[in-house]
Amino acid sequence: MTAQPLLDVSDLTVEFTTRRGIVKAVQHVNISVGKGETVGIVGESGSGKSVTSYAVMRILDRAGRIAEGSVMFSGIDVKAATESQMRDLRGREVSMIFQNPRAALNPIRKVGHQIEDVLRQHVQQAQVTDRGETAIEALEQVKIARPRERYHAYPFELSGGMCQRVVIALALACNPQLLIADEPTTGLDVTTQKAVMDLIVELTRRRAMSTILITHDLGLAAAYCDRVVVMEKGRVVETAKSADIFAAPQHDYTKKLMRATPRIGVSLRDLLPEEEALSSASPRARGEADVRSAAGEGDSPHTVLADTAPHPNPLRASEQTQPLLLVEKLVKEYPRQGAGSVLTRLFGRKPPVEEEIFRAVDGISFSIDHGESVGLVGESGCGKSTTSMMVMRLLDQTSGRIVFDGEDVGGIMPQSFARLPRRSQIQMVFQDPTDSLNPRFTAARAIADPIMQLGDIRGRDALRDRCEELARLVGLPVNLLDRFPHQLSGGQKARVGIARAIALHPKLVILDEPTAALDVSVQAVVLNLLQDLKQSMGMSYLFVSHDLNVVRLLCDRVIVMRSGRIVEQGTSEHVLGNPQDAYTRELLTAIPHPPLPVA
Amino acid sequence: MLTLIGKRLLFAIPSLIGVVIVTFLLTRALPGDPAAYFAGPAATKEAVDQIRKKLGFDKPLIEQFVRYTNDLAHGDLGTSLTTGQPVAAELRNRLPASAELTLLGLVVSIVIAIPLGVLAATRPGSWIDHLCRVTTTAGVSLPVFFTGLVLVYVFYFRLGWSPAPLGRLDVFYSAPPTVTGFYLIDALIARDFEAFRSAFSQLILPAVTLAIFSLAPIARMTRASMLAVLASDFVRTARASGLSPGKVIVTYAFRNAMLPVITTLSMVFSFLLGANVLVEKVFAWPGIGSYAVEALIASDFAPVQGFVLTMAVMYVLLNLLIDILYGVIDPRVRLEG
Numbered sequence: 013m014t015a016q017p018l019l020d021v022s023d024l025t026v027e028f029t030t031r032r033g034i035v036k037a038v039q040h041v042n043i044s045v046g047k048g049e050t051v052g053i054v055g056e057s058g059s060g061k062s063v064t065s066y067a068v069m070r071i072l073d074r075a076g077r078i079a080e081g082s083v084m085f086s087g088i089d090v091k092a093a094t095e096s097q098m099r100d101l102r103g104r105e106v107s108m109i110f111q112n113p114r115a116a117l118n119p120i121r122k123v124g125h126q127i128e129d130v131l132r133q134h135v136q137q138a139q140v141t142d143r144g145e146t147a148i149e150a151l152e153q154v155k156i157a158r159p160r161e162r163y164h165a166y167p168f169e170l171s172g173g174m175c176q177r178v179v180i181a182l183a184l185a186c187n188p189q190l191l192i193a194d195e196p197t198t199g200l201d202v203t204t205q206k207a208v209m210d211l212i213v214e215l216t217r218r219r220a221m222s223t224i225l226i227t228h229d230l231g232l233a234a235a236y237c238d239r240v241v242v243m244e245k246g247r248v249v250e251t252a253k254s255a256d257i258f259a260a261p262q263h264d265y266t267k268k269l270m271r272a273t274p275r276i277g278v279s280l281r282d283l284l285p286e287e288e289a290l291s292s293a294s295p296r297a298r299g300e301a302d303v304r305s306a307a308g309e310g311d312s313p314h315t316v317l318a319d320t321a322p323h324p325n326p327l328r329a330s331e332q333t334q335p336l337l338l339v340e341k342l343v344k345e346y347p348r349q350g351a352g353s354v355l356t357r358l359f360g361r362k363p364p365v366e367e368e369i370f371r372a373v374d375g376i377s378f379s380i381d382h383g384e385s386v387g388l389v390g391e392s393g394c395g396k397s398t399t400s401m402m403v404m405r406l407l408d409q410t411s412g413r414i415v416f417d418g419e420d421v422g423g424i425m426p427q428s429f430a431r432l433p434r435r436s437q438i439q440m441v442f443q444d445p446t447d448s449l450n451p452r453f454t455a456a457r458a459i460a461d462p463i464m465q466l467g468d469i470r471g472r473d474a475l476r477d478r479c480e481e482l483a484r485l486v487g488l489p490v491n492l493l494d495r496f497p498h499q500l501s502g503g504q505k506a507r508v509g510i511a512r513a514i515a516l517h518p519k520l521v522i523l524d525e526p527t528a529a530l531d532v533s534v535q536a537v538v539l540n541l542l543q544d545l546k547q548s549m550g551m552s553y554l555f556v557s558h559d560l561n562v563v564r565l566l567c568d569r570v571i572v573m574r575s576g577r578i579v580e581q582g583t584s585e586h587v588l589g590n591p592q593d594a595y596t597r598e599l600l601t602a603i604p605h606p607p608l609p610v611a
Numbered sequence: 612m613l614t615l616i617g618k619r620l621l622f623a624i625p626s627l628i629g630v631v632i633v634t635f636l637l638t639r640a641l642p643g644d645p646a647a648y649f650a651g652p653a654a655t656k657e658a659v660d661q662i663r664k665k666l667g668f669d670k671p672l673i674e675q676f677v678r679y680t681n682d683l684a685h686g687d688l689g690t691s692l693t694t695g696q697p698v699a700a701e702l703r704n705r706l707p708a709s710a711e712l713t714l715l716g717l718v719v720s721i722v723i724a725i726p727l728g729v730l731a732a733t734r735p736g737s738w739i740d741h742l743c744r745v746t747t748t749a750g751v752s753l754p755v756f757f758t759g760l761v762l763v764y765v766f767y768f769r770l771g772w773s774p775a776p777l778g779r780l781d782v783f784y785s786a787p788p789t790v791t792g793f794y795l796i797d798a799l800i801a802r803d804f805e806a807f808r809s810a811f812s813q814l815i816l817p818a819v820t821l822a823i824f825s826l827a828p829i830a831r832m833t834r835a836s837m838l839a840v841l842a843s844d845f846v847r848t849a850r851a852s853g854l855s856p857g858k859v860i861v862t863y864a865f866r867n868a869m870l871p872v873i874t875t876l877s878m879v880f881s882f883l884l885g886a887n888v889l890v891e892k893v894f895a896w897p898g899i900g901s902y903a904v905e906a907l908i909a910s911d912f913a914p915v916q917g918f919v920l921t922m923a924v925m926y927v928l929l930n931l932l933i934d935i936l937y938g939v940i941d942p943r944v945r946l947e948g
Contacts, residue, residue, distance in 0.1 A: 069851055071847060071850050071851055073842075074735075098853075099853045099854075099855065100853065101853065102850070102851055102852060102853030103851070103852035103853030103854070104853060107851065107852060108848075108851040110844060110847070110848060110851075112844060115843065115844035115845060116844045116845055116847070116848045117845055117848065118845045118848075118849070118862075118863050118867070119845070119867065119941075119943065120866060120867060120940060120941050120942055120943070121862070121863075121866075129849075129852075129854055129858065129862070130852045130853070130854065133852070133853055133854050133855065133858070134853060166942045166943070168942075168943050179848070182848070182852060183852070
């Protein structure tokens with residue numbers, strides 16, 4: 013580290029004026045970044061890590077302001093600089109790349125033009141003879157194939173990883189000294205994540221740039237950063253070299269985060285903070301858990317006992333011979349865009365000339381046994397969601413069979429399937445706990461919804477009792493049942509979604525990335541909850557995920573999909589411990605592995 | 612692009628057929644007997660019957676409908692009973708009058724409302740935001756006949772700045788030779804600047820009346836949509852790359868915010884075109900709105916049917932235009948041809 017750091021944030025406090033008064037999002041934060049150094053800021057949502065970086069760029073929204081402290085960037089006082097000075101700084105000296113790259117680009121402007129906009133702003137007219145060429149060069153440097161063509165592309169024509177490359181090109185177009193990457197790979201597939209991170213590292217190293225990497229992913233921070241700053245609730249709790257912090261975390265919060273990160277060689281229970289892991293080992297602790305959950309935020313209890321309601325599987329013994337769900341040669345085809353218009357089909361004028369067809373799911377077969385949990389993994393576009401939708405009968409398959417509990421449900425029209433009693437045996441937990449709840453329904457109403465549609469409990473009081481019972485089952489404090497989704501935390505909303513799914517004693521629950529939107533510590537609790545519920549209620553899970561570490565923890569068997577086909581399936585230990593297929597190996601090596609010795 | 616337009620027009624045909632059937636049945640279902648109306652209050656029963664027979668209203672409905680559609684196919688919209696003129700010719704004369712008035716009103720409205728909305732969105736809570744709110748609320752809450760009368764009272768009666776509100780041209784001028792039917796444009800083509808001035812001074816008060824009314828939806832939509840876009844991720848990216856505020860607001864925010872505004876514009880336009888009967892009445896404007904209402908009161912079927920059909924066609928064309936505009940602004944729409 014040089015004597016004078018490139019960026020020096022000292023005693024920074026950022027305030028937001030809200031309706032409920034002033035909120036301090038960041039308090040007394042000290043961070044310094046030396047020349048050529050890569051610093052990671054790690055923390056869960058609400059820790060103030062993004063706000064800190066916005067303060068450095070001074071792009072806080074109207075309600076936010078730097079209340080105390082100073083931000084010095086290579087001798088310039090960011091807090092005191094004029095707006096036009098800041099404008100010269102942004103993009104030319106400090107630039108930023110964002111989460112969700114597709115949204116970070118102007119949807120109706122060619123990507124090449126967007127890069128030119130930045131060049132035009134910062135580079136002197138005389139220096140650049142042809143801005144178009146410079147923009148193409150910038151695209152070339154981020155390894156975009158056929159940059160000359162891509163120059164004319166709109167963001168929606170590019171994949172997520174490609175869009176992030178464009179954002180990187182945009183950020184690096186003017187050779188800044190500092191790059192702030194705010195969750196640059198969240199939402200990208202693991203292999204894309206690796207490619208994007210390697211690209212960032214390569215480009216910044218070559219230019220001797222400094223980087224701030226903001227992330228919730230400890231593994232990512234450990235793999236790519238020189239130093240790590242851990243933030244919690246607006247404060248820095250620990251700063252150390254990344255090798256040191258993972259070898260010997262000092263602060264309790266850091267330890268908790270590290271425990272909660274799924275990794276090789278641990279069980280689900282290991283993810284929980286120590287005292288809770290102990291309590292969950294003795295399931296008799298249910299009463300205390302409820303008391304704790306009612307008192308606290310409700311993110312602690314995962315202790316679930318046997319369901320008091322009778323199990324709806326009297327046929328169990330005879331069913332053992334056949335699997336719960338059998339999928340055979342399932343195919344889903346979509347016509348390619350613009351292949352046959354509605355009109356030509358309507359009038360039947362043109363015979364369909366070799367209609368081009370895209371196979372989203374290409375003849376897959378698998379089965380799920382009673383009480384088994386099967387992971388369905390693969391990258392975006394591999395057909396895993398399409399498969400789960402077809403099993404749910406939300407989509408019609410093109411061909412193939414879906415046999416659920418001895419009956420071929422694939423042939424039943426979705427409309428009539430929704431009313432069949434069998435429908436209640438398959439339930440789903442969705443990816444985004446917030447978006448999958450009706451904002452106008454209270455938690456109790458959301459949980460009662462499937463019972464009112466398909467269940468046999470009638471009457472307000474009986475329904476309420478069942479909701480409370482379910483809430484206790486998933487560890488949701490009963491007093492939160494009358495709240496609306498926006499009044500609940502992410503973990504609590506996830507519990508509501510799970511309670512809704514298990515309300516009718518389903519035999520099969522499809523979990524579509526149920527923890528992807530959650531912080532790691534909440535994820536650990538939710539995963540444990542799912543595991544407990546499965547055991548106590550005898551359900552089967554189809555767990556759709558891109559996170560192999562999570563799948564490893566929760567699933568008995570794993571199915572790896574790629575381009576609509578199954579490339580490998582088998583027991584979790586076998587597939588993930590000793591992968592046979594090259595693609596599975598590629599997925600596994602792409603996961604950043606933090607050096608995590610857990611005490 | 613051409614295939615897209617053709618396809619859209621083809622898709623419009625079923626709805627137009629529906630419009631023809633529904634208006635035909637509705638006018639027949641209306642209370643009131645056109646034959647009795649036409650014959651006059653003193654006519655005998657025989658005279659009324661005779662007229663009914665002459666007009667073909669004694670025939671069964673289905674036969675009337677076949678005859679009507681047959682005429683329609685030959686471009687004949689029938690003849691108005693009250694004026695004795697062919698409906699097609701009258702609509703041809705009156706539609707440009709309404710369209711010219713509505714378009715100018717809309718242009719005035721856009722020129723004021725869009726900058727107002729943009730300024731209000733970039734400075735929420737400032738005086739200009741409050742001004743925007745007050746103006747739009749006032750504009751939409753004052754009925755058009757009231758604002759129209761106030762304008763006439765102030766600018767014609769009190770100040771004498773504008774001519775008498777009696778139609779499209781001062782009586783001393785003759786209409787310029789018809790090219791587009793819009794007097795302003797026709798006068799310019801004919802290089803008749805006196806007529807242009809006269810037509811303009813007749814047009815400005817009713818146009819402003821319409822503008823005041825249509826200010827609210829446009830300004831409100833602009834403001835809301837700008838606020839949403841300004842809070843989006845790509846505007847943050849643009850700001851984080853140090854682009855100038857002008858560039859951010861115009862190129863990045865405004866163009867994206869235009870999409871819902873254009874939809875609002877098309878709705879406001881088609882609404883005003885047919886519904887500004889009150890303005891047409893106040894300014895003695897020979898438009899299609901007042902024409903249709905008078906015909907409806909007189910149970911005069913042909914003009915009503917002609918009017919509804921014209922409006923339906925206008926709607927189809929307008930929507931097509933909006934979709935094309937959408938495609939120009941938003942590249943994502945173009946794919947869905």
